[in-house]
Amino acid sequence: QSVLTQPPSVSAAPGQKVTFSCSGSISNIGNNYVSWYQQLPGTAPKLLIYDNNQRPSGIPDRFSGSKSGTSATLGITGLRTGDEADYYCGSWDSSLSAWVFGGGTKLTVL
Amino acid sequence: EVQLVESGGGLVQPGGSLRLSCAASGFTFSSYAMNWARQAPGKGLEWVSGISGSGITTYYADSVKGRFTISRDNSKSTLYLQMNSLRAEDTAVYYCAKSTTVVPDWFDPWGQGTLVTVSS
Numbered sequence: 001q002s003v004l005t006q007p008p009s010v011s012a013a014p015g016q017k018v019t020f021s022c023s024g025s026i027s028n029i030g031n032n033y034v035s036w037y038q039q040l041p042g043t044a045p046k047l048l049i050y051d052n053n054q055r056p057s058g059i060p061d062r063f064s065g066s067k068s069g070t071s072a073t074l075g076i077t078g079l080r081t082g083d084e085a086d087y088y089c090g091s092w093d094s095s096l097s098a099w100v101f102g103g104g105t106k107l108t109v110l
Numbered sequence: 111e112v113q114l115v116e117s118g119g120g121l122v123q124p125g126g127s128l129r130l131s132c133a134a135s136g137f138t139f140s141s142y143a144m145n146w147a148r149q150a151p152g153k154g155l156e157w158v159s160g161i162s163g164s165g166i167t168t169y170y171a172d173s174v175k176g177r178f179t180i181s182r183d184n185s186k187s188t189l190y191l192q193m194n195s196l197r198a199e200d201t202a203v204y205y206c207a208k209s210t211t212v213v214p215d216w217f218d219p220w221g222q223g224t225l226v227t228v229s230s
Contacts, residue, residue: 032215
């Protein structure tokens with residue numbers, strides 16, 4: 001059972017928009033930054049969003065992040081088949097003194 | 111280019127030990143915190159441990175506390191994870207990842223991972 005809660009899967013058609021939710025508590029998302037990671041099949045995770053809504057260089061603006069209270073959201077617009085991957089949210093948990101990840105959401109582009 | 115390359119994975123019996131290494135290049139290693147995370151087969155990501163740039167401050171997940179030790183050699187730009195009393199549930203791909211501070215806000219980049227299998 002992950003400290004951060006993510007839906008197991010989402011699906012959408014090419015060209016559409018999709019959102020991923022990540023729910024936590026005051027000790028993690030509520031008081032710390034959220035980051036998001038993309039893990040393509042058979043590869044290492046890659047940073048997509050940091051500090052709730054910032055994109056590293058090289059990440060297209062199709063990817064966006066937001067945070068409100070104890071929840072965070074990742075959005076992807078203009079979906080492509082190459083976006084099929086697992087997406088993880090993460091945050092520091094001040095009560096646990098540990099980093100916590102969500103269980104991950106598998107994106108299927110139909 | 112920042113690069114992280116893990117090594118040291120393999121097959122080990124339950125109760126055994128293994129030491130993982132992560133060779134870093136492309137940045138001033140001692141200025142950054144480093145972390146280990148793992149992913150069991152078919153499962154999600156789990157953060158394992160983090161260490162400050164100086165090596166003085168460390169954090170561990172409860173699941174490995176008392177069994178795993180993170181360390182670093184800044185003269186060699188190398189991060190280590192000493193794993194003792196290994197259990198079947200420690201079977202995973204282990205990744206090293208760079209963060210700006212020991213209380214991380216994000217991890218970037220990640221290495222390619224090294225597989226640890228705990229089995230008799």
